[in-house]
Amino acid sequence: MKLYDTTMAPNARRVRMFLAEKDINVDCIDIDLQKGDNLTAEFRAKNPFAKVPVLELDDGTIISESVAICRYFEETQPEPVLLGTTALEKANIEMWQRRAEFGFLLPTGMSFQHCSGFFKDRMTPNQAWGEDCKKSAYGYLKLLNQHLSNSTYLAGDHFSIADITMLTTLDFGRVIDIRLNDKHEHVQRWYDLVSQRPSAKA
Amino acid sequence: MKLYDTTMAPNARRVRMFLAEKDINVDCIDIDLQKGDNLTAEFRAKNPFAKVPVLELDDGTIISESVAICRYFEETQPEPVLLGTTALEKANIEMWQRRAEFGFLLPTGMSFQHCSGFFKDRMTPNQAWGEDCKKSAYGYLKLLNQHLSNSTYLAGDHFSIADITMLTTLDFGRVIDIRLNDKHEHVQRWYDLVSQRPSAKA
Numbered sequence: 001m002k003l004y005d006t007t008m009a010p011n012a013r014r015v016r017m018f019l020a021e022k023d024i025n026v027d028c029i030d031i032d033l034q035k036g037d038n039l040t041a042e043f044r045a046k047n048p049f050a051k052v053p054v055l056e057l058d059d060g061t062i063i064s065e066s067v068a069i070c071r072y073f074e075e076t077q078p079e080p081v082l083l084g085t086t087a088l089e090k091a092n093i094e095m096w097q098r099r100a101e102f103g104f105l106l107p108t109g110m111s112f113q114h115c116s117g118f119f120k121d122r123m124t125p126n127q128a129w130g131e132d133c134k135k136s137a138y139g140y141l142k143l144l145n146q147h148l149s150n151s152t153y154l155a156g157d158h159f160s161i162a163d164i165t166m167l168t169t170l171d172f173g174r175v176i177d178i179r180l181n182d183k184h185e186h187v188q189r190w191y192d193l194v195s196q197r198p199s200a201k202a
Numbered sequence: 203m204k205l206y207d208t209t210m211a212p213n214a215r216r217v218r219m220f221l222a223e224k225d226i227n228v229d230c231i232d233i234d235l236q237k238g239d240n241l242t243a244e245f246r247a248k249n250p251f252a253k254v255p256v257l258e259l260d261d262g263t264i265i266s267e268s269v270a271i272c273r274y275f276e277e278t279q280p281e282p283v284l285l286g287t288t289a290l291e292k293a294n295i296e297m298w299q300r301r302a303e304f305g306f307l308l309p310t311g312m313s314f315q316h317c318s319g320f321f322k323d324r325m326t327p328n329q330a331w332g333e334d335c336k337k338s339a340y341g342y343l344k345l346l347n348q349h350l351s352n353s354t355y356l357a358g359d360h361f362s363i364a365d366i367t368m369l370t371t372l373d374f375g376r377v378i379d380i381r382l383n384d385k386h387e388h389v390q391r392w393y394d395l396v397s398q399r400p401s402a403k404a
Contacts, residue, residue, distance in 0.1 A: 048345050048348065048349070049301060049305065049345060061290065063293045063294070063297055064297055064301075065296065065297045065300040065301065067296060067300060068293045068294070068296035068297035068300060069293070071289075071292055071293050071296045072289055072290070072292070072293035075288075075289030075292055075293070076289045086277075087273075087274055087277030087278045088263065088274070090273055090274070090277055091265045091270045091271070091273050091274035091277070092265070092270070094267065094269060094270035094273045095265055095266055095267045095270035098267040098269060098270060099251060099266075099267065103251065106308075124334065126328065126330055126331045126334065128328055128331075129328045129330075129331040132326065132328065143250050143251060146250065147250070
């Protein structure tokens with residue numbers, strides 16, 4: 001089994017952190033996005049959508065999309081549970097996971113793409129859109145701060161994949177100066193708790 | 203149990219179609235997005251993120267995010283299976299679901315928001331970004347067409363939630379002139395198959 005991985009991207013790190021929580025070791029192959037390793041014919045043969053990370057099973061089966069990879073491991077090795085046990089837990093974790101993805105990971109990623117110029121050789125940066133996304137990311141932090149005033153983790157009393165998505169994106173956000181400030185005391189309390197987990201080193 | 207729903211949006215329709223596949227009836231309450239029914243204090247008390255659809259259970263528990271709602275029903279009434287049975291099926295469906303969401307639903311939705319002016323009272327449309335998104339949506343259709351040249355449904359031999367996401371978005375895309383053309387013969391074959399399902403009337 002091989003994981004085509006990249007160091008900096010939050011999508012890649014959230015899979016590594018998920019695997020670390022489950023104490024699963026997978027051989028990682030680094031794909032350098034800035035050099036365009038993901039745009040080669042060889043890589044596109046594995047994933048036509050040219051996205052990282054990609055999991056390749058021993059029989060050659062490909063699973064791409066970070067959360068699809070996580071789901072595969074949740075099913076093959078349920079403990080510790082990171083996607084929920086009961087119907088309501090699963091739905092609640094999925095809700096907070098998607099709020100973190102669409103409300104924070106997506107605008108943070110687009111702000112990076114459109115404001116940093118990192119991928120300007122392969123896209124047309126739209127500065128105004130990137131700045132709008134940054135505002136959206138802060139809008140999400142405001143709502144999350146209210147939620148975390150009476151919830152230990154994003155999806156309640158238990159650590160879940162939603163916390164992994166949020167933590168890895170928040171760490172990544174620093175590169176475009178999306179940071180917690182004194183208005184985010186409850187997010188800061190949660191961040192201090194979650195970032196101390198051994199898996200956060202992944 | 204109540205579903206706060208809206209007629210036109212693909213996110214709302216994909217939940218209705220998912221429920222129709224499972225033959226589950228839920229009382230629907232229409233939320234008019236253009237009038238801003240989702241922006242009231244009353245609605246934000248249910249979903250601070252102000253998004254539709256929202257499921258309210260009889261005990262007042264709230265589940266928002268379309269796929270979280272679908273997952274709740276998949277867990278409480280597994281048949282017919284729409285999210286997979288084995289680890290590999292679940293991962294493969296999650297992969298195609300997310301490819302459809304990030305590769306097609308998201309750019310189609312953003313193209314609508316930024317090019318139609320529908321929400322111009324509450325956002326700053328960015329025409330150039332909306333047009334870029336439209337190109338991305340067509341880029342996805344090209345890749346999907348290749349995939350569907352040797353796959354009956356998005357995730358293989360069985361109909362799944364990924365097909366629901368794709369069908370509802372493709373129908374919605376017409377309002378901003380994102381349409382299949384003669385380059386998309388395999389997507390057209392799939393569309394003709396899937397749009398005949400009784401649940402597509404939802």
